[in-house]
Amino acid sequence: MASGRVCAIIGPTSPVGSSSATEDVIIGGSTITERIRVIDFDGTTAEYIDIPIQLVNYNGGGITVSGRISWSTSTTITQQSRIEADIRVLETSDNPTSLYTYTFGGTSVNVTGTIGLSAVFSMNIADEAGMADDVVILLRMRRDPAHVDDNATGDTELWIDSLLVKEQ
């Protein structure tokens, strides 16, 4: 418990049924250009993405989700994007077709001063009943453009391959 160690295998992102954030790439600047895979979150409409995660070596105490985001337009450091998440624990006793109400918590991240640069975010998610080794949880992430902190113009980009899940 509270080890701070990586405790999850992260699966491929899964679009939600509606208001889904969209996959995109940032094109690198090398002679043969790189492709950085990102998820675009709209600046005016709340959009969501699901990420399945299998817990491994998890000893309880909740998780910390961290990663990197960047912005496609803004250049001032006085702006922020609000990144939020919640989880659904998919135990064998949980029928995924039943209703689950997500309760989002998150963090407000300052826009980097230069377009193209990314910022690190981190947020804690409390332990929930059923979270244990080998259990799959769905991490649902969103940007909340209606949040009082969220004033950054344009898309916010979540770097898919930067996601990390650790024990708190």
Place this chain on the structure above:
Amino acid sequence: MAVTDQQLRGLDRDFQEDISRTRTPGTLSKPELFAAWRAIRDWVTLNQPSFNSAIPPQARSALTQAQKFALLAAVITQEIQNG
């Protein structure tokens, strides 16, 4: 009829998607950008009478309001393309 705030929200969304797609640098926050939309809408509403008066009398009476706005939009679009 003046453009509503809800309609402006739709225009704002499209504009933000466009500048995001092209990765256009900018410095405006969302509230600042929307204030610009509102100011432009209010300016257009306020200046409709002078816009109408600027059109020669024959065309002024022959063209519908929608046609006059279509001409205005075409001129502005060309201005944008001219840079």
